[in-house]
Amino acid sequence: MAGRDSIAPATASTGVPLLDVRGVTMRYRTPEGALTALADISLTVARGEFVALVGPSGCGKSTLLAILAGLEQPSEGTVALAGDPQARRLGRAGYMPQRDLLLPWRTALGNAIAGLEVKGVARGEAQQRARALFADFGLAGFERSYPPLLSGGMRQRVAFARTVLAGDDLLLLDEPFGALDALTRASLQRWLLDIWGRLSKTCLLVTHDVDEALLLADRVYLLSARPGHVRLERRVPLERPRTREMLARADLLALKAELLAALDEQQERSLAGGRI
Amino acid sequence: MKTPLTRASPRPPDYGRPPDAPTDEHGSAAVPAARVLPVAALLRRGIILLGPPLALLAALLLLWQWYASQPDIDAQFLPTPLAVWSAFIAQRDLLWHHTLVTLNETLVGFFWALVAGIACGVAIDFSPWMRRALYPLLVTSQTIPIITLAPLLVYWFGFGLTSKAIVVTLVCFFAIVVALADGLRAADPELLKLYRSFGAGRLRIFWSVRLPGALPQLFTGIRIAITYSVVGAIFGEYVGASEGLGFYMQLKLHSFATASVIAAILVTAALSIALFLLTALIERLALPWYYLHGRQAGA
Numbered sequence: 001m002a003g004r005d006s007i008a009p010a011t012a013s014t015g016v017p018l019l020d021v022r023g024v025t026m027r028y029r030t031p032e033g034a035l036t037a038l039a040d041i042s043l044t045v046a047r048g049e050f051v052a053l054v055g056p057s058g059c060g061k062s063t064l065l066a067i068l069a070g071l072e073q074p075s076e077g078t079v080a081l082a083g084d085p086q087a088r089r090l091g092r093a094g095y096m097p098q099r100d101l102l103l104p105w106r107t108a109l110g111n112a113i114a115g116l117e118v119k120g121v122a123r124g125e126a127q128q129r130a131r132a133l134f135a136d137f138g139l140a141g142f143e144r145s146y147p148p149l150l151s152g153g154m155r156q157r158v159a160f161a162r163t164v165l166a167g168d169d170l171l172l173l174d175e176p177f178g179a180l181d182a183l184t185r186a187s188l189q190r191w192l193l194d195i196w197g198r199l200s201k202t203c204l205l206v207t208h209d210v211d212e213a214l215l216l217a218d219r220v221y222l223l224s225a226r227p228g229h230v231r232l233e234r235r236v237p238l239e240r241p242r243t244r245e246m247l248a249r250a251d252l253l254a255l256k257a258e259l260l261a262a263l264d265e266q267q268e269r270s271l272a273g274g275r276i
Numbered sequence: 277m278k279t280p281l282t283r284a285s286p287r288p289p290d291y292g293r294p295p296d297a298p299t300d301e302h303g304s305a306a307v308p309a310a311r312v313l314p315v316a317a318l319l320r321r322g323i324i325l326l327g328p329p330l331a332l333l334a335a336l337l338l339l340w341q342w343y344a345s346q347p348d349i350d351a352q353f354l355p356t357p358l359a360v361w362s363a364f365i366a367q368r369d370l371l372w373h374h375t376l377v378t379l380n381e382t383l384v385g386f387f388w389a390l391v392a393g394i395a396c397g398v399a400i401d402f403s404p405w406m407r408r409a410l411y412p413l414l415v416t417s418q419t420i421p422i423i424t425l426a427p428l429l430v431y432w433f434g435f436g437l438t439s440k441a442i443v444v445t446l447v448c449f450f451a452i453v454v455a456l457a458d459g460l461r462a463a464d465p466e467l468l469k470l471y472r473s474f475g476a477g478r479l480r481i482f483w484s485v486r487l488p489g490a491l492p493q494l495f496t497g498i499r500i501a502i503t504y505s506v507v508g509a510i511f512g513e514y515v516g517a518s519e520g521l522g523f524y525m526q527l528k529l530h531s532f533a534t535a536s537v538i539a540a541i542l543v544t545a546a547l548s549i550a551l552f553l554l555t556a557l558i559e560r561l562a563l564p565w566y567y568l569h570g571r572q573a574g575a
Contacts, residue, residue, distance in 0.1 A: 115474040148565075
């Protein structure tokens with residue numbers, strides 16, 4: 001199951017970006033007064049591109065993802081899906097939170113088709129599509145297992161299958177590997193890298209792990225401490241298929257150092273701000 | 277904002293995985309398919325579970341037999357266990373008849389408690405206004421002792437089935453409403469968010485996430501309710517009836533047939549236990565997923 005093919009650099013494709021975020025600002029009213037979580041965020045994700053969003057804790061990464069998924073509306077700014085800022089975003093993107101959130105009363109396959117079911121896809125067809133993914137996700141033979149009997153890594157892959165099936169093209173991943181132990185996380189990163197080319201999806205990944213971002217993404221946005229705004233944007237100069245060893249290249253090490261320094265600086269600010 | 281029904285709601289079971297689970301190619305462990313406890317293992321567990329209480333019970337019965345057979349103890353005042361057994365055998369047809377009457381009242385009353393309880397539980401969950409309106413009334417209703425209400429119910433609805441069934445409904449209803457409403461509230465907000473991101477509406481989320489998730493708690497309420505239910509029916513019969521175990525006990529007590537009274541008490545207990553076990557069985561069949569790892573932190 002080695003990475004067979006690499007996808008073309010997505011930004012090279014013509015036309016409007018799949019996701020176009022312009023000037024998104026998010027303010028909350030709290031008992032202590034107004035709180036600005038996101039300040040004037042603009043970013044784009046081209047069709048087929050893998051973009052990572054890195055930022056210090058509490059910078060509003062998850063809020064941004066919730067807005068992009070359509071779960072929340074920004075106080076200001078627009079989010080355009082495939083060029084349409086008016087588009088209803090709920091049900092369009094595959095949204096994956098950190099916890100696997102599998103329903104314990106459903107089998108692995110039953111969980112994977114949850115999103116399709118909501119969209120009204122016939123059960124038989126949904127199961128067929130899920131089965132096809134299960135084979136590729138190393139879940140074959142576990143279709144009828146209940147989540148409590150699956151390991152953390154397998155549960156996360158079931159959740160990922162559900163996300164892939166639920167989203168039309170766009171996947172919004174909110175620290176999907178954050179709750180896993182280091183070994184499982186590394187193996188899942190390798191796995192995602194491996195299947196990514198075959199999925200032909202577009203992905204926005206939120207993470208606080210710079211290595212993860214560099215390994216997986218075509219482009220990295222670094223967000224500032226709260227109120228979050230785009231602090232840096234860098235292209236990852238790596239061809240696909242990728243391996244973890246490539247991260248040891250000099251240009252990658254320099255990029256990693258730059259990102260880490262910026263992240264550290266923002267994390268300091270975030271701590272100094274006293275509210276995380 | 278909403279106020280919780282009770283201070284704490286049972287946490288969902290802790291789903292761990294067995295430490296000896298095999299490992300797949302991604303370095304993570306897994307168990308292939310849902311396991312079912314074999315009958316032999318269930319039987320062995322039954323013996324381990326039932327052995328000690330049965331031994332204690334036997335000892336108590338022996339003590340009772342010894343004490344009640346002392347020459348200065350009046351057999352009518354305190355019959356021996358063997359006398360109770362004889363009374364049970366002698367009266368078994370009559371007892372069976374009264375048991376069926378009581379069982380019928382219990383089941384009818386419980387059925388309506390279930391219907392009303394589920395309806396109210398869902399209503400409370402769907403509308404904050406209903407929660408505010410119903411909740412204080414429900415709690416207040418529980419402060420009224422059924423003992424004061426039963427004679428009125430008999431007066432209003434007669435000596436037959438209806439008055440007993442209503443007593444049972446009143447006794448069972450509260451536990452079911454509270455359990456369901458709490459269970460529905462306990463739904464994981466993150467899970468609701470995930471389903472909203474799929475584009476799911478309120479009704480879909482209710483059927484797919486909230487209701488299935490609330491079932492374990494609903495069953496806890498049902499198990500509590502069913503243990504009260506028989507007592508409720510007996511109670512109604514005590515106040516005014518022409519048949520049923522409560523009626524039988526009162527009749528026998530008035531003629532100082534103590535052994536028969538005790539026999540009827542034991543039948544009542546057996547009936548309650550049977551109904552409880554039946555509910556537990558239904559729960560196991562309805563919620564196989566809930567028992568995959570035993571209920572480590574549940575109810």
